Amino acid sequence: MSESGSRIRSIEAIPVGLRYTHDGPPTGFGGTNWTTLRYALVKVCTEDGLTGWGEGFGYNVLPATVAVIRDTLAPLAAGRDAADISGLMGWLKHTLHLFGRGGPTQYALGGLDIALWDLAGKRAGVPLGQLLGGLSRREIPAYSSLMRMPDPRAVAVACERVRERGYAQVKLHEHTVEAVAAARAALGDDFELMLDVNCAWTPNEALAMAQRLVPHRLKWLEEPIYPPEDFDALARLRERAPVPLAAGENLPNAWAFKAAIASGALDFVQPSVTKVGGVSEFRTILELASMHGRAVAPHSPYFGPGLLATLQLAGHSALIGGIESFGVKLETPLFGDVGLPDARGLIRVPDGPGLGADPDPEIVARCRIE
Template sequence: MSESGSRIRSVEVIPVGLRYTHDGPPTGFGGAQWTTLRYALVKVCTDDGLVGWGEAFGYNVLSATVQVIRDTLAPLAVGRDAADIAGLMGSLKHTLHLFGRGGPTQYALGGLDIALWDLAGKRAGTSVAALLGGMRRREIPAYSSLMRMPDPAGVARACEKVLARGFTQVKLHEHTVEAVAAARGAIGEDAELMLDVNCAWTPGEAERIVEQLVPYRLKWVEEPIYPPEDFEALARLRQRVPVPLAAGENLANAWSFKAAIASGALDFLQPSVTKTGGISELRTILTMAEMHGCAVAPHSPYFGPGLLATLQLAAHSPLIGQIESFGVRLETPLFGPVGLPDARGVIHLPDGPGLGADPDPEVIEACRIA
């Protein structure tokens, strides 16, 4: 039986493109040059007038994610009880499983799930972190996650600027030992340095190159091997090279993380709340991580409700040491200063119920993709 007024009246997907700058020339990921950061906002309205906000993974697959939400997910969700998050999401995942347990279908489900948690917090007058079991902290350390630079000199310049902004942790998206060496030289020995390879290497290449990276004291090497679900190869690499390994942004759901944990391949699990299925799925991953003594470093290179959802999870879970802050500057942030790092590289939790803040409607309209 539903709570009074908690029936879903509408589910709207709003694609937006946020203009940005970064510390290098134009670049991007996934075979495309990015002129904007493209997200799928999910707006869920209930019969009692409440509005919840979620975010589904977009970027290069934005149009596919939008279509799944608009044409497939929304008609199934309208009329259902928004207060029964577990029941509704379990039903929808089962109904839609034959269209894929990952990719745009899972991204769409995650966007809805985040919005439902936002609604639940607003209805209860408390934060999502409190609903998850308690807010343990209100300040979350962040690391600056740089875009790929053209050469080692560009890497060094970007790292120097990151330190000047107050960060003490930097992540690179590079493929060469020279780039890592330049970064370490720029930030010194005290700052933490991470490397995301984006699955650029074969298992043999990974072993050879990661061995050369040992002197630069990386906190982790992220997704060193293609394909990212080759846990056997990752486990062999972890056994042979004394550098911590991280992965998870491309694992489809909590069941995929179960296999990753069982393999013993990873030191850091990296679920992405907008890709893996939302707060509910990430909550399950956190439970598994706790049972097996794994650290969690969420993937969060976005600035919509997905970032606020990640902050709420980090405020609750002691397994999350720091979160990823995309190393760009936005022309028009969706939440104003909310969710952006301060001069110490720390992000403060917003004070509102649910996710803590709603996106600015004027910014949404200015950045809406037709």
């Protein structure tokens, strides 16, 4: 046993499915309709009795993320020093790189990394943002990130409700100019509107659509081109498109962000802490964005420890103007009201040690997927 007692005793992957409602009919992403929001919680216990919580990206890929945590990470990391985050995560990433530097392997690594930072904050008795160098603010503006709607009228109704809930920004996941026009008409001129098309278009289609979207004054157009790693095409689009561009949720690690930022393609970079490798990789991306004068708009449509990690990072870094809040209503929130927007569209950074709060064990048990 180490003198600090910080060696890892156990690592557990806990798949959960949180029930929710939203303003439209059943929908989802990745080819399926969602009945629950599925997350891979990571529970790390150390020899001195501390518990840290993390989250690896789940949803449709949940079984694969859980399998990597259970069958690969847990055996490798057991007995290692949880306090040596850089050393342990660097060794794990190097050891596992032959299985891929993205996807479920990276999602699992990110979940463990978040849990290790949660433990570090708890051991120090301070919130993660304080541990990273200080919290510059305690409330973070949130934008409502809506699921895809069936038609422009449904988009307009959903946007009206978003405005009533106190938000000042909304992001759509639509593919038509008509849907965006309906949103702008419902929201008015003073509301910030973003559009994420999830890599729907070819480069030529993206340029044509960007030009048609100009009258609706988008704050950004997100992931306009497939494949998302075609930085040359994105850079050409940014030169010619009259709308700011955003991307990054599908970039696998900080090295990929280095290339994306250096290409000059993006106005907003969008790392997802549960997909990109956790807090450690996210911090590197913040440094890269700062050096190149780029804003950071985190991808965070989840309600587990990854959301709390994102809040702590946003409270720490002035590069992050606001964060994404999934536009749904949870029936079973893991943290109660913690991490949820208030009537002003603001989310308070939790001030407990580590991530700021632990999941409710009764909710975890009730929502666990066996």
